[in-house]
Amino acid sequence: MKTLIVPTLILCLSIAILSEGQPLPFQMQLDRWEMLLPSIGISAMHMQLLHNGMVIMFDRTDFGISNISLPGGMCRFDPSDTAIKFDCSAHSVLYDVVSNTYRALKVQTDTWCSSGSVLPNGTLVQTGGYNDGERAARMFTPCGFSETCDWIEFPQYLAQRRWYATNQILPDGRIIVVGGRRQFNFEIFPRPDYHRYKGARFEFLRETSDASNENNLYPFLHLLPDGNLFVFANTRSIVFDYKTNRIVKEFPEIPGGDPRNYPSSGSSVLFPLDETNNILELEIMVCGGAPKEAFQRAYRNRGFERATSTCGRLKLTDPNPSWEMETMPLPRVMGDMLLLPTGNVIIVNGAEAGTAGWENARDPVTRPVIYHPFDHRFSVMSMSSRPRMYHSSAVLLPDGRVLIGGSNPHVYYNFTNVEYPTELSLEAYSPPYLSFTYDTTRPKILTSDKVLSYTRMFNVNISIPQFLTIDLLSVRIVAPSFTTHSLAMNQRLVILKLLSVTRDGLTNTYRINALGPSTAEIAPPGYYMMFVVHAGIPSSGAWVQIE
Incomplete structure (x- = not known):
């Protein structure tokens, strides 16, 4: 018991x-x-x-x-x-x-x-x-x-x-x-x-x-x-x-x-x-x-x-x-x-x-x-x-x-x-x-566009064992920091705008259409880790480059 x-x-x-x-x-x-x-x-x-x-x-x-x-x-x-x-x-x-x-x-x-x-x-x-x-x-x-x-x-x-x-x-x-x-x-x-x-x-x-x-x-x-x-x-x-x-x-x-x-x-x-x-x-x-x-x-x-x-x-x-x-x-x-x-x-x-x-x-x-x-x-x-x-x-x-x-x-x-x-x-x-506790709601990035452009749509395909609601889904990019002496230089997190989320038939896979960052002032050009977050639980990151 x-x-x-x-x-x-x-x-x-x-x-x-x-x-x-x-x-x-x-x-x-x-x-x-x-x-x-x-x-x-x-x-x-x-x-x-x-x-x-x-x-x-x-x-x-x-x-x-x-x-x-x-x-x-x-x-x-x-x-x-x-x-x-x-x-x-x-x-x-x-x-x-x-x-x-x-x-x-x-x-x-x-x-x-x-x-x-x-x-x-x-x-x-x-x-x-x-x-x-x-x-x-x-x-x-x-x-x-x-x-x-x-x-x-x-x-x-x-x-x-x-x-x-x-x-x-x-x-x-x-x-x-x-x-x-x-x-x-x-x-x-x-x-x-x-x-x-x-x-x-x-x-x-x-x-x-x-x-x-x-x-x-x-x-x-x-x-x-x-x-x-x-x-x-x-x-x-x-x-x-x-x-x-x-x-x-x-x-x-x-x-x-x-x-x-x-x-x-x-x-x-x-x-x-x-x-x-x-x-x-x-x-x-x-x-x-x-x-x-x-x-x-x-x-x-x-x-x-x-x-x-x-x-x-x-x-x-x-x-x-x-x-x-x-x-x-x-x-x-x-x-x-x-x-x-x-x-x-x-x-x-x-x-x-x-x-x-x-x-x-x-x-x-x-x-x-x-x-x-x-x-x-x-x-x-x-x-x-x-x-x-x-x-x-x-x-x-x-x-x-x-x-x-x-x-x-x-x-x-x-x-x-x-x-x-x-x-x-x-x-x-x-x-x-x-923690494995969150595995049922954890998204996994299957494929994604590798290069993002400002204000241009891009695609991310994910799987989630237990999808809750689109309101709990977001796509984020994180700039890796140069860290020394208690200072993480250049670190940055941008939450991108979602355009649509569609389910692939009866499977647990979903296609996300999102919009690249609006300006280089919001996200300077370079490499970022892209995470999909669902119900507060992030996927592993996929590398993308903003050109």
Whole structure:
């Protein structure tokens, strides 16, 4: 009798909760952690999912010798390296999600605290870093796992030093690179074709810096549907017209007075852009961080301040926008915020006390939370066994899992005699929507158009064992992020307009006609993961390219 009751209860839950991640009794949690690899040889400080389903990861070249060798006896010689000048170990790897294997890549210049974006053709452009990498641009074009594609570097390409800068892909396929330590300016990649290009001044970054030129590093950038940028630095935020170098609008400061950017290291998302509504709403959310004195106190061994537990929501389309504050179940600094296919937000990694920087944090937060924007609700999820502190990262995968790696709170690779050893492992977190409980309502993409055009119809064929109603069906595209230092650059989710849904005879297959995004400002050209979501449960993603 007991074996019959449990499936019945699960079935009721499956039908009743159409929003994943509901808080359930602990013994009934539907999420799951999975250890993928105990070591990839490096600490995954930076991550980017590529359109061939592989993830490129790297840390920095001046860590010392990593735990993976460069292939074929290759070595790098760098006379300016501060750790080791002749190094035959790798500091970048290419990870194949499907086979759960990886291979070493060779990066020459120092990538510490750098930034990145993916061009419309799928090539990763990676900018800046430290020391000999501060003006470097690097490119990686995806190839098959067994092939030999590798980094191509341009050591002095950038107009200014870019250490702790932020990138954003633009509607025309170019990339804007904003800020960096003591850099109150921005520049465009590829750089304009004229002599001595120096970029453009951006006084807002000077105004938001403190005495140590910090707390406005890695500014939060979001491309808005009017083509302007939302920029958040320290406690202030603006709409910025980069074409005319003009502030279009300034918003009230986020309440509380605590900075949210590096090294206070909160995080930020732009909520999904819903093209099914007649009026497009724009809302930003900023979560976590550390009090303004936290960095100096930790740096001078005077203790670890409790991290910020507040989030602020700002609806940019309101006539008079103001911050709406909410409280997370757990305080968190150095947390990663990622948009899930459902439109909910996962916040993972980080610490409850201290700030970013070497040895500057304590009390790791090993439970992610999932935030439900529609009903303003947080759900505390299951615990990981691995602390993910400074220099951890996370990205969304096409199968709906979240890939998590990194954590190096020390100057070098340090595995012993420290409270939080350097972490070389990779984990995957499966949100509740991946539970077998939802298999009956889970859509599966059978075929779809591979190339989408603006305002043009495209087709998706799906199967669903138990179709409920068309009102619970949607097609969404998600831009994969370049994630580092609690910032998921370029991430974006767009809900596309459905034109029709027709059933194929008496089968459980359906044909969806949908409309491509309306403008390049809504969805810049490039590769996206396309998900079909039914009753709050997403399919696996299929790659599409917007041209």
